[in-house]
Amino acid sequence: MSHLKYIKEINNLTRMDEAIKGPLPRWQKKCLETSNSSVNHSINTSRKITNGSFLTPTPTPTPTKKNDTRVKKTPSKTSKKSPSRTPAKTPSGGDRFIPSRATTNFDLGYYKIQQQTNIEKNEEKLDNASPSKREMQRLMGENLHGGDINQMRVLSYQNKAPAPPEGYQNPLRVVYSQSKTPASIKASTRYIPQTPDRILDAPEIVDDYYLNLIDWSENNILAVALGANVYLWNAATGTIEQLLELNGNDYVCSVAWIQEGPYLAVGTTVGNTELWDCNQTKRVRVMNGHAARVGSLSWNSHILTSGCRAGQIVHHDVRQRDHLISTINAHAQEVCGLKWSPDGKYLASGGNDNMLQIWSSTQSHTHTQPIYSLNQHQAAVKALAWCPWQNSILASGGGTADRTIRFWNCNTGACLNMVDTKSQVCSLLWSTTYKEIVSGHGYAQNQLIIWKYPTMTKVAELTGHSSRVLHLAMSPDGTTILSAGADETLRLWKCFLPDPHKKKDTSEIKSVVSRLKQSIR
């Protein structure tokens, strides 16, 4: 034991961890002078001190004599740290040796020593990295590259694909930018007010593209679903009445009026379809049939068709106790658009699976295969509208990834026309007064566009909503469009006021329509 202690002591004595910061004390200098005859030497070798003993003699690279002469020649270089030094006064061959520290740059020396030890330490660190750290590095690599990169080879073909043509601009820019769409608005002879006729508040309207929350009845009553409530707004008198409120976290997903009469169908989150008598504010019946929320409803006389989030379409016969006629697995994803054609011959359904299906009603609603399955849309198909003056012409609009309105002939399944609107198409409505169609859009303008059909030139753009236009509804007289925006407002636009010169004709047409309806009934 004692010998170990001794060695330790020796080590302590001989080691010089602290680098020399200033000149050595005089006693040390004297001591060194006697043993080594040169102080410079000891300082020059200080770098090696960590390795060997302080006292080990090593050959001096610079003889003292030379040093002295150099100092003499450049007295101005004497460092400020040694002001007491007066090398010029010292005779070169004097008996007393005064070392020159001008050439031995202590600062630099100290720095160099520290640097070297630092490098050594770092090297050690790298070599002896703990296994956990290495594991960590490996995991990080795996996360970044999706696998151990050392076990992989990344290859690519040398002949790269060509770059897009110079000066080409991403066409999607229009979708993201706020600038006005460049398409010219054709001057119309008709005056269309650019501001809404009225603005109603719609607090808590659910901002969900896949729902259908407003409908305007033949009796001029507007049904609006706001969160868990359904309100009825009488457009003639302006009175508001609350029809129902759902319990818990449920909210209303869709509303649809029967073609004629006071009955309103309401689709809910739990998958039920409720039937309400709005004259008596009374629930008539609840029809089950879905496992997920009912986001779309459409009537065909006594048949109520509902579409659900799980993709099924169910036909209910509201007159019968056993209301379920058939269940069809129509879409792979949520059914968000559902419309019966005015003549009741065809049903159009649009889904979040980007499909538009056309179903025939001829054989008692039991078809499980659509007559046409149209997949040209590149996004969810919510906006659907049947042409009121040409049976079997259907207009459909796609979501953000698609942005087009397409027209279909449902007798042949052919796409007649398509127009890129540069914005999400949330809703479509045909005018009954003019040969025009109106579309509701989302980002960036949140506008309504009135298009001339079939040329598809823009007649007017109605801006005002500060968030996307979710739904559109038309007044029974066909003069007013109501738009429900995600900015929680309902705006009424009097954009289809009949031309005073043509008033006679339109009323005549109307009477014909109503007579037809009577004969059908």
Next chain:
Amino acid sequence: MTETQQKAKCITLKGSAELVKEYLLYGVNSILYQRGIYPPETFEPAEHFGLFVLMSTDEKIKGFLNTVLGQIQEWLTQRKVQKITLVITNVNTKEVLEKWDFKVDYEGQTSNGPNDNKNNDLPEVGTKDVKIIQREIREVIRQITGTVSFLPLLDCLCSFDILTYTVPDCGIPKEWNETQPVFIANSQEVQLRSFSTSIHKMDTIVSYRNV
């Protein structure tokens, strides 16, 4: 069940690799179109797997995709590919803006990784109906089209490249090069649906710059 019926329901390794290649072809074309990397005029709609996919009509792009995906198909049958990455870079700054990872897993392979890759143990024939596989692929491609709504706008001239991550003992064919893997700093990742041919399982992940 008769033999013919059974045959109709199976998928071979080769057929599976071809399906995966077709998926990649339609997927890459949809991405090129939907992300607006090339002018939309150079694309034409074509129906595949009951879906309208916009395919590039540019001969150079078609040639590039055919060569690259053909080689990948060959590697898929040899079970040598681990991942295929579509990289979208800014032409001028060479910055990687977006990356689509198509990860390949081989069904039936042990989780020990590619080290004990014994091809003979692995199934040569799958049990899944081609119709079902195609339906799954359709769902994924639909999702790819749908990503436009959340991916940031690529507001510059962009080019694309396809990197193939293979096993280390994979030979380098003529005109192919070894390169560095890419990644996007501070990226956001979205995993899309996956599908399986019962031989190859494909995961699709898109990573984009988090702006």
